[in-house]
Amino acid sequence: xxxxxxxxxxxxxxxxxxxxxxxxxxxxxxxxxxxxxxxxxxxxxxxxxxxxxxxxxxxxxxxxxxxxxxxxxxxxxxxxxxxxxxxxxxxxxxxxxxxxxxxxxxxxxxxxxxxxxxxxxxxxxxxxxxxxxxxxxxxxxxxxxxxxxxxxxxxxxxxxxxxxxxxxxxxxxxxxxxxxxxxxxxxxxxxxxxxxxxxxxxxxxxxxxxxxxxxxxxxxxxxxxxxxxxxxxxxxxxxxxxxxxxxxxxxxxxxxxxxxxxxxxxxxxxxxxxxxxxxxxxxxxxxxxxxxxxxxxxxxxxxxxxxxxxxxxxxxxxxxxxxxxxxxxxxx
Numbered sequence: 001x002x003x004x005x006x007x008x009x010x011x012x013x014x015x016x017x018x019x020x021x022x023x024x025x026x027x028x029x030x031x032x033x034x035x036x037x038x039x040x041x042x043x044x045x046x047x048x049x050x051x052x053x054x055x056x057x058x059x060x061x062x063x064x065x066x067x068x069x070x071x072x073x074x075x076x077x078x079x080x081x082x083x084x085x086x087x088x089x090x091x092x093x094x095x096x097x098x099x100x101x102x103x104x105x106x107x108x109x110x111x112x113x114x115x116x117x118x119x120x121x122x123x124x125x126x127x128x129x130x131x132x133x134x135x136x137x138x139x140x141x142x143x144x145x146x147x148x149x150x151x152x153x154x155x156x157x158x159x160x161x162x163x164x165x166x167x168x169x170x171x172x173x174x175x176x177x178x179x180x181x182x183x184x185x186x187x188x189x190x191x192x193x194x195x196x197x198x199x200x201x202x203x204x205x206x207x208x209x210x211x212x213x214x215x216x217x218x219x220x221x222x223x224x225x226x227x228x229x230x231x232x233x234x235x236x237x238x239x240x241x242x243x244x245x246x247x248x249x250x251x252x253x254x255x256x257x258x259x260x261x262x263x264x265x266x267x268x269x270x271x272x273x274x275x276x277x278x279x280x281x282x283x284x285x286x287x288x289x290x291x292x293x294x295x296x297x298x299x300x301x302x303x304x305x306x307x308x309x310x311x312x313x314x315x316x317x318x319x320x321x322x323x324x325x326x327x328x329x330x331x332x
Contacts, residue, residue: 004306011060039080055266073107082112085188093147109178152182199226208242210281245283245307247324
């Protein structure tokens, strides 16, 4: 199993630092890489608030992922870099493919491309559009994935696609992406129609940040049925899973780390939440307990576990929270 890390990216990532600096983001990226983490991940919002998680409703700033990953490609060698996930509506698919192929060249072939239909309304209103209904968002996403796959294949023939929302007219990327057959393009989400989209068009599937084994098995069965309908082997769908993670060397250390997480979390997010509450659906426990949990995810075909060490996505508490997490996952 490979280990991914959700980097601090927004002004809610650390209570002790707002606005977040690139030097802090880079420090966490280098620390993770030195520990042996396989991949680093960023999300995609114009601005973001954490009211959904019980925190402040006032939006805070956020680093743009493509520009930031390009900087990380220079500053942090020998680790994969990915998006979890890019919002389809923010970029024309053909232009996005051009950006990704350039990033793949610059990074030496280290880019993973996560795409999503979007759920946060300010991302849509921020670019002057109304948030589409779910069916239209999925239709847009399906077109986007097809354009990306068509253009990102190295040495591909000129690619033409005529969709309602995305198009490509005899386009070819030069220079092409470095990876063969293309930088992996996966889709994030969990609904039935989205899993059908994965089976038809995507290289992989991701979902996050809180999952039980039983709930994941049920979604996996839906994905397998969708693959069967289109004649695809389900094992060809790359599976990554994002989970909140908190690991202690022993129970006392786990309690200490949870209290530190509470102190660094946005105000209100962990109000009234106990450590026992935080264990549910998350990668939480001692090194031995989490190793057993991770083995269960590996048995379900999860190839990459992307850990978030904060209490909201792409937030953190302290760098050394990663040490026992990596220890527990290494070698699975």
